[in-house]
Amino acid sequence: MSKYIITSALPYAEGVPHLGNFVGSILPADVFYKYIDMKGEDAIFICGSDQHGTPIEIQAIKKGITPKELAESVHEKIKEAMARFECTFTYYGKTDSEKNKETVYWLFDKLYKNGFIVEVTDIQPYCNTDKLFLADTFIEGTCPFCGYEKARGDQCENCGHLLNPTDLIKPHCRICGGTDISFKETKNLAIDLKKLQPEIKDFIDDRKGNNWSITAINKPLSYLEQGLKPRDITRNIDWGFDVPMEGFKDKKFYVWFDAVIGYIGITREWDEGKWEQYWKSKDTKLIEFMGKDNIEFHTMMWPGILIGSMDNLVLPYTIKAYEYLTARGLKFSKSNGIGMNVENSLGVMDPDYLRFALIYRLPETSDADFSIDLLLEVVDKIMNDKIGNFVNRVLTIAKSNSEHIGRIEMSKDYGSKIKSIIEKYKSDFESISLREALHDLIDLAEEGNSLISGSEPWKMKKDLSDTEVKNRFSEVMGNLIYTVYAIGVLSYPFTPKASGDILDYFGISGKPKLGLLDAGINLDYSKEVKPIFKKATKEQIEKLKMFSD
Template identity: 60%
Template sequence: MNKTQKFIVTSALPYAEAVPHLGNFVGSILPADVYFKYLKMKGEDAIFICGSDQHGTPIELKAIKAGITPDRLSNEVHEKIKKVMERSGCTFTYYGKTHSESNKLTVYEIFESLRKNGYIIETEDTQAYCSVDDRFLSDRFIIGTCPYCGYSDARGDQCENCGHLLSPQELIEPYCAVCGNKKLEFRKTKNLALDLEALSGEIKAFVESHKHNNWTKNAINKTLSYLEQGLKPRDITRNIKWGFPVPLKGFEDKAFYVWFDAVIGYIGITREWSESQYLNYWKDPDTKLIQFMGKDNLEFHTMMWPGILIGAGREYVLPHTIKVFEYLNAKGVKFSKSKGVGLNMEGAVELLPSDYWRFALMYLLPETSDTDFSIEEFIEIVNKVMNDKIGNLVNRVLTIYGANRGIISGEEDDAASISKARSIISEYIAEFDAINMRNALHKVIELSELGNEVMSSTEPWKLAKAGDANSKREFSKIMVSLRQIVYDLGIMLWPFAPDAASKILDYFGMDGQPEIKMLENVPDIDTNKPPKAIFSKITEKERKNFEKYIDS
């Protein structure tokens, strides 16, 4: 008996400081959801695990300014994110959070294994201290100018603008993010670190052996570059209160650094989903762990996360595929999660249904380079691609088919157009299997273009009006072929625009999630259901609703 292949799909965990903006959404969560939907259409044993990343100093800082606890703030934002992701059509197997007992237990277990295996070392660090607030400042409590790109709002751990990992001492003119004090002291303090240097050989071997598993080029090249420079121990504790306390004598006043418990959160959240099932996925050596993230999360997932798993030696599966996306940049549009302004996903789904965002953002998916997002281009995708190419085709086929149902006989089709359609479908499946989702979406569009070409070149409405038998037979063949193309479009659209797919498939008597194997069916249309719009063009009134998000 063949063993069933298992898949764990994850996306980088949304940070529970604010609702994700469009760039956050398309940079990890949306492509993960699209791929997961495809796996389920194939009938695979797959789970999609995600959740809110709740620890870290930005949350603590924001809570201080709001006069509430970090726990309350992160839980309130968690609920908002969970709700908006559901409205965005995401179908997580489980959406949990990192500040949970399940994750805490998992973090402690892995930490103890790393310590016993000799990969946790004690370090003496120089850490910023603010005499005004009378506290050590974790890296994200420190703001300054990036020495690499000159960005003036770089954090003490990483520059948001260029992505470089930093230390507070590298910042130019650093200051306290709580009170603005520019006269920071740097005092010595003890911490615990993951000995990445001792693990570097095994991490490099992991990268070399896994990089051919559909890793993106940026994941491979940047990781190998870091490995060539040499890995150094990286702190996993900080002088902070918000986080899981360190369960080791002498370090009780410290908590785990957010990056450490966040990546372990993939396991902890799965455990929160099901204590009885999580090990069936995470400890099955044949499970494929497919991870999606933006390029700012690359180092944590290609080196540190595998290093944790290898060093702990608890037989958890290592990442099989790592898909790293570039940035979706706002071109004339305000969106900044950290600054709390602009078009986030909460505002997006208030403006238009989720299908419009899912389709357009996947159309713009920044797979190989940064991509610009503008309101103008978004409207063009909706109006000219979604509506004109797909929606209009579906509507015309349903209308002509319904009006001439009586002269459509048999199942004979136009062999040439069906052959082309089958070729496009094969390419769609191949692109999805290679986890090239944007290419797969373009195959959906290509199929709609084929349908429109058949429609315009044959003009079936004229054949329907002709009285001779040959014309009617030709009309029947063409409409059977167009019926098949529309049906196939309904199935192929499902991962990208599930509501639109459901509208199309409803005309074929289908409800719920379709299956890839259904593409081979020859369905009939329920002509008792009048055709309705699948997509609609964005009106001038709707266009004006975007104005508050456009930079003046």
């Protein structure tokens, strides 16, 4: 039996993630994990806060606190927000933990002894005003590839290109804002990706058919064609893990290095006795979700670490990278204050509505704009009108006519249609086409709405003394009630609260399993029927306007 490790790119503890971060990594990972759990698979969902790096240093300096204080404070806020969003991590940890530090040192030692750590001489920016070397994210300038004016020295947030500080046009120091910058030589340690290139290419060629995003395939292949180079794993910074090697003890490990290793470190933090059962099992499938700006780290550097350790660690099976969710035509950005974050959005709407709308707009193959108008349309016309109203109408009719409803089961023709939709739902989940799976759920409601409109069971109520009409009424209601039941089961990955509310009418509590679809159905006709979804209120609309132009 397969095991699954499901991971999401770790949210950076500089600030609470915005909705673009959330929909590009944690939310689809959570939706997929919930489906895998419904299947009854042996799976763990591992995530945590990425707590090191210079952006945290910069924010801490501005706030007059230590980087650790900031990282811990934001970590707790992220944990709370994710819990409110009903994310069901097996464990949500952090990278600045003793267990992750131990894991980083262990893998560094493995890589060094195996000959994959090399010493390099870098040209690193030095701020003549602040009298210090600038880590890559302490320097900012214009991207030479796309012209974005706030690109960092390690990567352009806008186009995703990996950069070196010397690539930037018109660079300036992010601490003092000055442009009096020199470039000086300094020694660092690097992972020798050039030496690992053949194995990394084999890894990509072997795995890219396993539902990888097209971008996750094309980007690394492009870099491989150019030829990989050693990638620094140390920097002249103050916040991070010390480098345990003579000649480099004044440096720290680069944040990307301990962040990707954090997947293992956080698993060890969860259960030291079980982590190897997942990370060293040939039966394990490692499924990783991320935004497209994380592709390079997860398709080249991270596999390079795992391969270079020579310790039979599991390599990624599927890399699902999403495009950007944009707001007002721009990418959501914590630093630029664009778009709603996960905290303030929960102050406007319940998580089910946001989860549904975000997956409905999931940027699987191209950037997708997420507007307030779109959110309201999804909430009012799809969640409320198509799904909520259908569930409410069926349960209300069933409650007032329970004595005329026999065994709850589907007729052959109608059942064939519903089972076909359910099979497509499963198939779409297996291929990690989450937006399509959500549309399958909507299709179930539409099929039910079509039946209820065509059969008009409220009219049949008048002639239930007629045996033929009574049998037809019972058959129609059996079809409709099963459809409501199936929506209750299959909505769990997307809208866990609504799923629980629906299944409560059938006497089912806790996390549902797919096997329930083949079980006998018992509807509790005595329960009061309440709305599953509602339209957005005037108060909610007014709150949403705070985030519009």
